[in-house]
Amino acid sequence: MSEFWSPVVHALKPYVPGEQPKLTNLIKLNTNENPYGPSPRVLAALQQQVADTLRLYPDPTGMALKQAVAHYHGLTPAHVFVGNGSDEVLAHTFQALLKHEQPLLFPDITYSFYPVYCGLYGVTAQTIPLREDFSIAVEDYARPNGGIIFPNPNAPTGKLLALEAVEKLLQHHHKSVVVVDEAYIDFGGASAIPLVKKYNNLLVIQTLSKSRSLAGLRVGFAVGHPDLIEGLERVKDSFNSYPLDRFALAGAVAAIEDEAYFQSTCARIIATRDVMSRGLQDLGFEVIPSAANFVFARHPQRDAVAIAQFLRERSIIVRHFKLPRIDQHLRITVGTDAETQALLKALKALP
């Protein structure tokens, strides 16, 4: 608390990311990182950036990356915004596109950064309860709003909303921006990006931190109608001219271009997820069908915090959210096969 703080700072409730412990030999299943490293083509591209040219600013427009994303999705660079991780892209989106007179709508159980952005930018919001089974009821969004945002698959449930339902939302709310936050879409969902050409109110946000194995590089992007993208660019150019450094730009382009590596790592994670889900069910857990690189599960007879603590004592870290409706669930990242077996073995030993 300080007299020097701007008024907004006093009321902020910052986001708390999953811990990044310094210990080695941990089985780290708490922040949804990819168990497989980035593609060899990415490492080669990064290698080239270790050079004297680091004395020069990067391209402030990130054009090479915009072109790579646009080409991948059959769009133009004017449809693409790039940022320093999808969290930065989300922040700019809240400020540039989601602050209106009517409240922003998002699910009651969702990415816990959304209410934080609302606090930072003074965005009024209303939460819409998920159904009992944690699915999004699109009909419940039929009320006056200044925008809609949700992750798909949802976080931290991993539950997918079918593309038809997403399209229904877009049609029923054609006067509002609908943001689909697809951080985990590559692990089994159908992206809404093909709908961008049809709906000028759709913004899709993705990250290279999960399916592209680049959490350490900080790259995210948004895809939408050029008018939406221009709104984001105006905010970005009023905030930081060069948000992506030379490594981020070069590594991200190479990651987008290496389709074979991307497909194979995603397929491995999906296969391991199935093993993990069945293993957890065999141990009595209730597992929400996941379309992400994590599963969200609870044990009807066991306390979630106690389970997390039991695992931690065995050097396995999972994520628990002390939040209404989900404080008996655990979010467990899909690791390697070996990590998954270690997890299941540890849980089998629960007293």
Place this chain on the structure above:
Amino acid sequence: MSEFWSPVVHALKPYVPGEQPKLTNLIKLNTNENPYGPSPRVLAALQQQVADTLRLYPDPTGMALKQAVAHYHGLTPAHVFVGNGSDEVLAHTFQALLKHEQPLLFPDITYSFYPVYCGLYGVTAQTIPLREDFSIAVEDYARPNGGIIFPNPNAPTGKLLALEAVEKLLQHHHKSVVVVDEAYIDFGGASAIPLVKKYNNLLVIQTLSKSRSLAGLRVGFAVGHPDLIEGLERVKDSFNSYPLDRFALAGAVAAIEDEAYFQSTCARIIATRDVMSRGLQDLGFEVIPSAANFVFARHPQRDAVAIAQFLRERSIIVRHFKLPRIDQHLRITVGTDAETQALLKALKALP
């Protein structure tokens, strides 16, 4: 223009950075990049980051970098904030510390991003004219204010404010945050960082883009009383958990630690600046004494835009600002000795 934009977006006048042309064989003296590449120790540290560990998030607190900066300046990590370039640090500073009922004060000729941040965050501002010789008149700031910010040396003039004058400002405005933006301080000025222990209203911002040759890596930091730093952290943690990627963190630590390389490149640039200043004066230019890695100069008989165009046709790019009081000046980055000689030779051939 779009109905989907938040109201603030319509009124934004984004910052326009110096161009980053794709052409090679240019003599690029327009964005104050360091003519010498980063230290070999920095390249070695970056090399180590080209690895599988990129799949993992970086340290969200940037603690290793905070420790390096704190150690360098004899402070603690609680005195240090780190960000994705000093522009991001500045943006958070405007939002976290400079938005108050009374107007923010800054010079009429200054870093042209300041009014842009004011627009982005709704900060009321008043500009205080520099004296005729472009020096800051600290007595003119004696009016009600919610904060004071200025670059030292000033941009784009390169003119230094003596540390005694900075301290006078701090004493006379002990109820306001005084931000000293020291992007260019290492090229001949005395930093205000030693005053941080004495004045809890002082925030000093520096960048690794200029004197540390790392414009391509995007790292900046702020140093101040822990209460000011906490205000910045709260905004940062409400915006982006991981603004610095693994390369930025590792490279910045190595850059701060390689004192010998840093001192030797700064000394070379200062020596070349003296040659360049004298050479310009010999050609009839009026040169403002510079404490930065650029000079700000005008020719009494020649139009600045025409000179810039003449140089551009000879593949030399300098920066011109179409702004009141300085539209007959050019800002010319100090390059290598060879680049400086090429610049002077080209100017000698002015028709």
